[in-house]
Amino acid sequence: MIPVVFGATLILFVMLFALGNPIDSIGGERNLDRSVRQTIIDKYHLDDSLPKQYISYMGNLAKGDLGESILQRRPVKRILGDGMPWSLKLALTAIAIETFFGIVAGVISAVRRYSFLDVFTTIGTSVLVAIPVFWLGLMLQLLFGVFLRNTFIHLPVSGVDAGWRSFILPALTLASVFTAITARLTRTTMLEVMRQDYIRTAAAKGLPERTIVYKHALRNAMIPVITNIGLDFGSLIGGAILTETVFSWPGIGRELALAVLRKDNPIVIGGTIILIMAFLLVNLLVDISYGFLDPRIRYD
Amino acid sequence: MAEIVEAPVGGEEATSAQTRLPFESADSLLVVRDLVVHFHTDFGVVKAVDGVSYSVNAGETLAIVGESGSGKSVNASAVLGLVPPPGKVHRGEIIFQGQDMLKLDDQRLREIRGNRIGMVFQDPLTSLNPVFSVGAQVSEAVQIHEGLARKDARERATELLSIVGIPRSRERFDDYPHQFSGGMRQRVMIAMAIAMKPALLIADEPTTALDVTVQAQILDLLGSLQQEFGMAMILITHDLGMVADQADTVAVMYAGSIVEYGTVDDIYYRPLMPYTLGLMASVARMDQARSGRLRPIRGQPPSLIFRPPGCPFHPRCDYAREVCWQEQPELLEYDQQHLAACHFAGNLPEPIRKDEP
Amino acid sequence: MDALKQSTPVRVFLLLFAVAIFTAACGGGGGTSGERIKGGTIRVEESEPDSLDANTADDSEQIVIEHQLYRGLVDYNNTTAKVQPAVAEKWDVNANATEFTFHLRKSAVFSNGEPCDAQAFVRGWSRATSKALASPVAYHAAGIKGFADQQSGKTTTLSGIEAVDATTFKVTLAAPDGDFVVRTGHPVFSPAPKEETIAGQKPSWAENPIGNGPFMMKEAQKHNQVISLVPNLKYYGAKPFAAEVDYKIIADFDTAYTDFTRIPPEKFKEAKAANPGKYIIRPTAGINYISLNILNGADKNADFRKAASLAVDRQAISNAAFSGLNVPATGIIPPALPGYRKPDASGVGPCKFCRYDPTQAKQLFTSSGVSKTTPILLSFNGGAGHEIWMQAVAKQLETNLGVKTKLEAFQPFSKFITFRNGAAANGLMRNAWGMDYPTPDNFLYPLFDSRSDSIKAGGDNSTHYNNPAFDKLIDQARAETDTAKRLKNYQDAEDLVLADMPVIPMWWRTQFRLAALDKWGGLAMNAFEEPTVETAFLKKAST
């Protein structure tokens, strides 16, 4: 994990350094007064050489200090700390949606292959995979926030004011692609598993189809599916950047998007480190939980 | 309803339900008549089983012998109504204990599967579910048919595991298939298959995937269980030598059809058909001094989509004459209870080709 | 606070729908009774400000809130933008406008009860100019004695300010500035409570500041969600009627849920039609213009600059691109400011080259000798809604002057600023300026004084206009304590600029807001483009 963080921060530093001095983004259209500019540069060491900035950043990082946002003048740790719970909650909701709808749709289309539902799911998942996330988000906003505004199925389209209802559209948007992928993966794995010898064995025992599908087949099909969902979780936190921006969601994705636009480098770097660590952590957890799903790995 | 035994069996002009098969009797547990199973694939129709008839008497053993791809497993699956898609039973009847399996509804079929007919599959590793403990899988077999409570099922399953010779069965109950050796896995499969003391046990190449040393043990186990429970058995194999001791009758399959059918002695000592001869030559006969190297049958089994015209074996047959690629021979009784599908059955001419590969 | 809220094409598209829905969301008609009902929550559309620390207030999203949390020495009349007493009840100026003595009211306290006395201003101003804070808006105090020492960290208390006693606050400037009092209404000059109070605020001062204005924080800022204010019952002035003001950080789509909402000018026509009686249009103190680099290429030629200015039909472009909302500029000092001069009957104001006159344009262009074959560059920051009108300008230059043009959209924004400020800048460059405080100096000095040159001094004079006579007039104006004379100096300076035309004034900024006027009385837009939440009241009791 540590080498990854080292490497990633170095690459980020070089890239951000090449993009110019963040001081240029302070003040907007107005130029900063010379002395004020210098004072800010001095405070944040913005004129230091790249190696110097990198070394001092890594030194602070070792102490758990992610620095301070140049524009927001708050510790990056706090900025990300404020956003993290919202991003996590959104990601968890999206995972729940992905898991439930993805698996149900996948299993149904595998069991009732070539049925209306299967064809519908296949077309639906292709569409979902192809639609850009932000466009889907905007369309959902338009539909539920504008066209259905005065109906009972109207839904909040921004912020987190409305309790659980606030989660619906952003979580659906965020989950869309992943749900589609999970549905497809479930379908293929189920079909694959249903061809296995042990399914025939189960049938030869006289088990009803229900037990065969939902006990013997599903349990095996879930191994790659759950693993994949676990890995999605890492991508979801990152993938939230677009969704959070579209829905004004107070998470770290939106914070990061804004920071990139405004060259608020400490947030960009700190946020990226957090995302990388979250991703690695999730991978680790997935590796560990793999053993619970698959006894062959548990005992090896 | 007794009729002429010489009536042709199999082929297009199939027999009526009234036709009596060579070994059929009032005692017959299973009678399969004119079974046709086709697979409709993208490449064409695979005629995996193409008009097969045979019978098994209670307590007796039928060995079905044939090369890989000759339709043995599909045939066995059909008996349990488990032909995998895209396979379909097109014709025939499968009378088990007086009921046509093909006419039973799902519910009834399930009552028979695993209960009155047990099945042991070819590859014990892939045939056991990797994510459930062996104990659980055996318990399931008892539970489903007897409605036993979990605890009782566990007791019964442990007992079954020790019956099939798994040492320390109580401790090993919660182990997973991958923790067992091949032979032990096959014992688990057998425990599952005999859990309900079925009247018929179908063993589909139960030893193919195993070490030679273990093969004999498993066959012994099957033999003793058969004796103990009085089960009838269909023993599928491509090694006639292995089952010579156990079988009462033998059916030789080639390209989806039975090409020779008779008592084990007839087939073993008096084969009528070049393919059976070839099979015999390709196995190590225990009663003969090793007189030379084992000779596999020359060539490849035919495509089941585009079957060769005439006798399906003729491209590989050393004795083939013109008639062989023009006319398909029918399965006819040449001797008492000894049938063969060959134009020159029991009367082979000189071999034409050298049997060099 | 000069940067317009940027509008992307997607946003504009979506707003179309949102705007159409506004009517329905706001419900029935407004009450007409004169009764002022207390209570209710005003929701104001807002973007996340970087900080709520008044001493660092550098963007409009932040300043709109500071104006409610704080009262400085003075503030500005919501309607006229004129300076009026706030914490300072009155003030004296010395003869050359270098010493200002403010007499504070006794009743001013912070919302936590701490006195808002002269010391509070010493603390606030010292903090605003300190090296430790590194405030991006510290330069507003650059004229005060000791500013440089504060910035360098040599001192921690600004030496040019003094708490003579609890209610007397004295400021000494390094150079005369007759308009200094006007500046002190800017939030950077806010008072501050005791150090311990600032340090003790949870989770931090910048998220939960304590002020002395009509409103106070209801709770700490909820990042990216909402900033909620409630009336400050200790405020010395008239207490607000509304029980709460929520500045909501929302997606463009949700605009129908707010009581005060920004709409880009190009969408105002639809919004207006869909929301009769529920919008506000107001000219605000800002100017949109085109700047040139008078040290480079064709831009060097004054006749070319004048010709270009005469060649654009401002009204026609406004009609086409902004639904006629933007009013053609007739000078540099905007209408909301003191010193503004009205155009004559023919529509000509201080700017003699701002009218549309293709004939004279052609003549001037011919006499300029500028090549017709070298394309004139027209540049702007892309993706911010400037494409349409810049294209229209290009078209008119081609038609009326016969020149070739080339359009370039820079992205990101900072790239455009770097180009415009640099020596390579050339052609016609989009520009805009909004006021920090209502004084002509705020428009003239930063944009045209040689001491504010973007290359030499890092200022905002990116035209590099350098006219000693102009600089002298600015100094004269600053040293003048007589308001009328001072304004005259500024107007003379404005005339000098308009004779040379280093910029092409385009439009006075005019702002459009959707506002729930049916629900709220006393709700207007001030010259800073902010909602006047401190005077807003419910027209009828809400259910």
Ligand SMILES: Nc1ncnc2c1ncn2[C@@H]1O[C@H](COP(=O)(O)OP(=O)(O)OP(=O)(O)O)[C@@H](O)[C@H]1O
């Ligand atoms: N699911 C299927 N789809 C298509 N064809 C199939 C399928 N299952 C079996 N077949 C075909 O049916 C024919 C008979 O297969 P079967 O498994 O019965 O052979 P076998 O005699 O059991 O061979 P082996 O000794 O290898 O087990 C083969 O040619 C095979 O290609």
Ligand SMILES: [Mg+2]
């Ligand atoms: Mg087989």
